[in-house]
Amino acid sequence: MLSEVQLKKIIEKVITEISVGDKVKGPEVDVKAIDETLDDKDVPDITEIDLKAQVLVPNPENLEGLLRMKQSTPARIGVWRAGPRYMTETLLRFRADHAVAMDAVFTDVSEKLLKEMNLFSVKTRCKNKDEYLTRPDLGRKFDEEAIEIIKKSCIKKPQVQIYASDGLSSTAIEANIKDILPAIMQGLEVYGVKVGTPFFVKYGRVPAMDVISEVTEADVTCVLIGERPGLATGESMSAYIAYKATVNMPESRRTVVSNIHKGGTPAVEAGAHIADIIKQMLDKKASGLDLKL
């Protein structure tokens, strides 16, 4: 709940903003105003505006009350209208929030990042992103060729096999992998656990990990995979972890750590947590519902 003081501050801020917005903007373009020397860090970003503290209704009957209402929900209320349509600001913010979510799904993890992380890459049986989205069955299978690459490139029978996969958000991998992978490795090193060769799977669904588990004959397999994005959040990643995963095993044998991103559980923290879980799985030879954490 907001204190009176906090609320007053917000109201003052909103009133100032409203009065600024009321200034009539002239039609002349001042050429000098197009400032190419403006430093990137000073460039405004509409996605940084705190929607919960923003009221666009010009003369509400009860501004204080409206601000309280806005604090009670993340829903986009108090947005006002142009005729019956959205204000431009509301519309563009919505489009930006959807764009970042869609881009997370429809773009690929960059080759540069994979190289930098020293991850080799294999594909599931999906030929492209369209097929990945429409054929969940193919996103859990590999061609012989891909299996051979994994066999050739990976340490056999490690205690733990970790790999990353784009899933429904490439952005999640871009945002988290550099922090989370070293964190897990370090954590496991402390426990003296032997970790296999990490790599990347393009167009992967979660059950692809069962194939990886069978091919590498790891005791524990862990996939770091992009979650389906919500509006404005493309960076969320999950870890699915299982002890001796096999193809067609029940879903209840997977342990999940979800909501890994800077607004949820930060990658470094999640990495340490995952290393702990893996250690317990190795000790208790179980995962999912069979493993009481």
Add this chain to the structure above:
Amino acid sequence: MKLKTKLFGNVYKFKDIKELLAKANEEKSGDMLLGIGAATISERVAAKVVLSELTLEDLRKNPVVPYEEDEVTRVIEDMVNEKIYQQIKNWTVGYFREKILSYETTGNEILRISKGLTAEMVAAVAKLMTNMDLVYGASKIRVTGKANYEIGKAGTLSFRLQPNHPTDSIEGIIASMMEGLSYGCGDAIIGINPVEDTIENTKRIMEAINEFMVEWRIPTQTCVLSHISTQMEAIKRGAPVSVLFQSVAGTEAANKAFGINKDLIQEAFELIKKHGTAPGPNLMYFETGQGSEMSLNTDHGADEMTLEARTYGFARKFMPFMVNNVSGFIGPETLYDGKQILRANLEDHFMGKLMGLPMGMAPCYTNHVNTDQNDQETATMLLAMAGANYYMGVPVGDDVMLSYQDTSYHDDATLRELLNLKPAEEFFHWLIDMGIMKENGKLTGRAGDASIFLKK
């Protein structure tokens, strides 16, 4: 029964009616995933040609899931009016399409014919139709529903206020509710999807929205969209609510996965008739969508559009107040992109109306589908032309609890203006009294200010 045709000298053969119905579909990713869709565009058209020459009797005798195996088939089959069926059973599907579109056939006549139809006939005729056929055909058919108040009458367009909240905060729900009402949204129903499906929580939300409705004398009805058995328990413990909700599907196995069957829905209907706050006679609210059977592995190898028609056949047994279609909610494995979602929306609205249901639409999308706001708005406008009874109303289209995008309060107000439609009569008068809407149906200068509801 002929299951063969030629196009440009090439012969196309189909194994049975189930395969034919699937291949006659416009392209859907769900049918392709099951491997039952047409392999080429020509094969798709060949299937439509063969289908156009089948009789309605052929379709009745070949349901996609046998009578003995499936409760949904039995519900639909047992409701057929035999007198009406006798009059239409020799019609070909091609003739049936023309009959629906003909100037000589009124909406009331279509609704009479409707009583002699099974789901396979409804799906078949829709498969022969183009998008404009679907809009035109549906626009003739008016089906209203009445719980407290009647919605769906000619000249009106109504909206379900959907003020969901990610933690079921009553304060947050009421805030979004006030916002929606200030845009003229809420005449179909005020309905909340709760996060926590418990009796206590359901009862708590039912009480809060009912209290608000009564206090502000809002001429509408209320609903909380937890599982139907949870709602029933809440009512038994005294919770006030107008309408009961449930998601339904087109096979017995899918309904079982939803935790329901015919008897449970019947029991719920009897309960709400006796202990609900609304006089009815229509007291059930159903939600449906293409692809739900497939995503639950309960499709029996039948195409998602025919299964959707079966869902409507099941729903009509319970004389619903509203049926809401949410094709687009599941994701790209059932409907790949904006084009497929739009097509499914138009099919579903038409098929529902042809089945005699008070159809409303939720042209919606998730973030992993290849579509955007523009596609969604296009679908919404076309469905309004087709005569959908109602849409959802979500703040700026962003449902913060279900994490998908649907129609907004702003879209609702815009649609009414574009097509010169008014809210349901009693609600319209309430909006005028509240100073939110003018007599001409346009929003007033104070519409959009939710704080007008902070006075009490």
